[in-house]
Amino acid sequence: MFELSTTRNNPLIDPALHAWGWEIPIYLFLGGLVAGMMIISGYFIFSGRQKNPDCACNFLPFFSIFFLTIGMLSLFFDLENKINVWRLYTTFQLTSPMSYGAWILILVYPALVLNIFIRPPQLLINKIPKLKIISDKLYERSYLIKWIGVLNMIWGFLLGAYTGVLLSTMSARPLWNSSLLWMLFIVSGLSSAAAFVHMIARDRYERELLAKADNGFLTTEIFVIALLLIGLLTSSQSGINAAKLLLTGPFASTFWVLVVGIGILIPLPLQLLAVNHKVKHTPIPPLMVIMGGLILRFVIVYAGQYSNWLNIHF
Amino acid sequence: MSRYGMVIDTKKCVGCTDCVIACETENNVPYGFSRSWVNQIAIGKFPDTKVEILSERCNHCSNPPCVHVCPTGASYVNELGIVLVDHDKCIGCKACVEACPYGARYIHPDGYADKCTFCNHRVEKGEDPACVAVCPTHSMYFGDLDDPNSEVSKLLNSREHHTILPEIGTEPKIFYLK
Ligand code: SF4
Ligand code: SF4
Numbered sequence: 001m002f003e004l005s006t007t008r009n010n011p012l013i014d015p016a017l018h019a020w021g022w023e024i025p026i027y028l029f030l031g032g033l034v035a036g037m038m039i040i041s042g043y044f045i046f047s048g049r050q051k052n053p054d055c056a057c058n059f060l061p062f063f064s065i066f067f068l069t070i071g072m073l074s075l076f077f078d079l080e081n082k083i084n085v086w087r088l089y090t091t092f093q094l095t096s097p098m099s100y101g102a103w104i105l106i107l108v109y110p111a112l113v114l115n116i117f118i119r120p121p122q123l124l125i126n127k128i129p130k131l132k133i134i135s136d137k138l139y140e141r142s143y144l145i146k147w148i149g150v151l152n153m154i155w156g157f158l159l160g161a162y163t164g165v166l167l168s169t170m171s172a173r174p175l176w177n178s179s180l181l182w183m184l185f186i187v188s189g190l191s192s193a194a195a196f197v198h199m200i201a202r203d204r205y206e207r208e209l210l211a212k213a214d215n216g217f218l219t220t221e222i223f224v225i226a227l228l229l230i231g232l233l234t235s236s237q238s239g240i241n242a243a244k245l246l247l248t249g250p251f252a253s254t255f256w257v258l259v260v261g262i263g264i265l266i267p268l269p270l271q272l273l274a275v276n277h278k279v280k281h282t283p284i285p286p287l288m289v290i291m292g293g294l295i296l297r298f299v300i301v302y303a304g305q306y307s308n309w310l311n312i313h314f
Numbered sequence: 315m316s317r318y319g320m321v322i323d324t325k326k327c328v329g330c331t332d333c334v335i336a337c338e339t340e341n342n343v344p345y346g347f348s349r350s351w352v353n354q355i356a357i358g359k360f361p362d363t364k365v366e367i368l369s370e371r372c373n374h375c376s377n378p379p380c381v382h383v384c385p386t387g388a389s390y391v392n393e394l395g396i397v398l399v400d401h402d403k404c405i406g407c408k409a410c411v412e413a414c415p416y417g418a419r420y421i422h423p424d425g426y427a428d429k430c431t432f433c434n435h436r437v438e439k440g441e442d443p444a445c446v447a448v449c450p451t452h453s454m455y456f457g458d459l460d461d462p463n464s465e466v467s468k469l470l471n472s473r474e475h476h477t478i479l480p481e482i483g484t485e486p487k488i489f490y491l492k
Contacts, residue, residue: 082405091387096385098385102385171483172415310479
């Protein structure tokens with residue numbers, strides 16, 4: 001028998017040691033989505049596709065700025081001492097992933113603006129005619145355009161990786177404490193972004209390409225999830241307990257049905273049939289993928305806070 | 315730099331929770347929150363049972379994850395080795411609450427991360443923390459772990475002891491004498 005009685009009375013952190021609410025998963029999801037979109041758009045620019053006015057890379061930065069701003073707002077909502085938020089930018093804390101993240105977020109915006117400069121939409125040019133001159137200058141030096149593509153890919157990668165590293169450095173939460181978490185968040189971000197572009201792309205080639213790429217990302221995601229769980233199941237008791245939260249515990253139904261089932265296993269064959277022209281492209285599979293990516297962040301953040309070392313105390 | 319820590323004799327502690335109340339009074343801990351608590355652990359099968367009573371609080375870890383994750387430097391270690399939060403720098407991001415394996419931190423209703431300070435305001439005046447001062451069985455000791463002549467060092471040299479969850483590598487500075 002093992003019995004623990006405590007005088008503790010702390011509704012905020014007991015019994016699940018729960019501090020982060022919906023704001024953090026929303027932010028992590030949007031951060032991952034924008035990261036994926038930056039990598040995709042950067043890749044298109046790097047391969048010279050921006051010349052095509054219909055190329056997704058010409059309008060993705062607008063979506064990215066919009067989603068990222070909502071993500072940052074959501075993060076801001078989570079702060080309990082909002083008035084002090086500027087404190088993030090008067091220091092750089094070497095050991096704090098959140099400090100890196102704050103600075104990465106600030107650097108992402110200029111990269112997205114540079115992306116817009118390549119081929120600004122007519123509406124913007126009418127308002128700010130100077131944009132046309134910048135764009136023309138960029139076209140004279142095509143190597144600069146390639147560099148903007150590379151910059152977008154690098155910042156996108158850093159942004160996506162950081163959303164995972166933020167959680168995985170916390171040894172206090174066994175579910176998060178896996179070096180595979182950043183990989184999971186990057187592939188999941190890429191798959192959500194590919195699904196999003198697949199849905200809105202005007203260019204047929206890009207639509208097909210991203211549906212195919214998304215199938216690759218989803219397949220990789222299954223492997224990363226499996227490896228993450230195997231890693232936990234073969235680690236310490238706290239890791240095993242953490243994996244069981246997803247596999248059989250209180251988060252199992254959400255994890256299996258929404259994340260694995262509707263988020264990966266159902267859209268994968270549907271998209272495979274679509275790229276092989278057996279069924280029509282519809283927005284349903286990409287919407288499922290995006291929803292799966294969102295729920296994945298919720299499950300990881302909530303179950304992670306639930307997982308701890310204290311119940312194996314002694 | 316000194317390294318202040320606490321030694322608690324579990325053989326003497328009766329679990330009266332006076333330390334918990336003294337802490338709440340001394341530090342004006344808001345209702346519904348606690349900076350310290352008492353865990354009573356019963357192990358075994360009757361009649362072969364064993365009880366250990368642990369008066370717990372922030373361990374003022376030598377390798378404190380809460381300080382490492384803080385993005386603003388609000389969480390820091392002072393020159394006495396006490397882990398503290400600078401309220402004016404704290405943005406209330408709760409990363410430290412998540413990073414502490416002991417659940418020692420909470421967000422104060424005023425928006426900053428809060429926890430045991432080892433009664434830093436008393437220690438600076440040469441007094442013991444309120445919990446130590448009030449303990450009716452004198453089971454709690456406070457002092458400099460780096461000073462070989464301090465009572466805490468002598469107790470640790472002479473008695474068997476353990477810390478809580480040492481396997482995480484936080485190097486807690488509250489020791490429980492067995
Ligand atoms: S017990 Fe928790 S709050 Fe205290 S120093 Fe250690 S990690 Fe930080
Ligand atoms: S809540 Fe405050 S003390 Fe804790 S990590 Fe955030 S800024 Fe630092």
